[in-house]
Amino acid sequence: MTKDKFKSLLNQAWKTVGPFLPFILAGLLAKKGKRLGGSATCTCPQCGYTTAHIRGIPCSSINCPSCSTPLKGEIC
Numbered sequence: 001m002t003k004d005k006f007k008s009l010l011n012q013a014w015k016t017v018g019p020f021l022p023f024i025l026a027g028l029l030a031k032k033g034k035r036l037g038g039s040a041t042c043t044c045p046q047c048g049y050t051t052a053h054i055r056g057i058p059c060s061s062i063n064c065p066s067c068s069t070p071l072k073g074e075i076c
């Protein structure tokens with residue numbers, strides 16, 4: 001296989017996969033996050049306030065803005 005042929009093949013593959021790459025990456029990242037055991041959201045057990053979970057910061061270290069109760073995640 002010549003270098004040019006390889007290049008055009010690579011280009012073709014990129015044209016096919018390229019537009020979907022962000023979705024593929026997002027899917028992979030979501031799966032990875034689940035495997036790490038982190039929860040996606042933190043919820044206040046007192047009033048039901050929900051916020052996005054920040055990776056690396058346990059939900060219990062965040063206090064609810066409306067009732068100051070430590071938030072609870074789905075796992076942590």
Ligand SMILES: [Zn+2]
Binds near residue numbers: 068
């Ligand atoms: Zn609350």
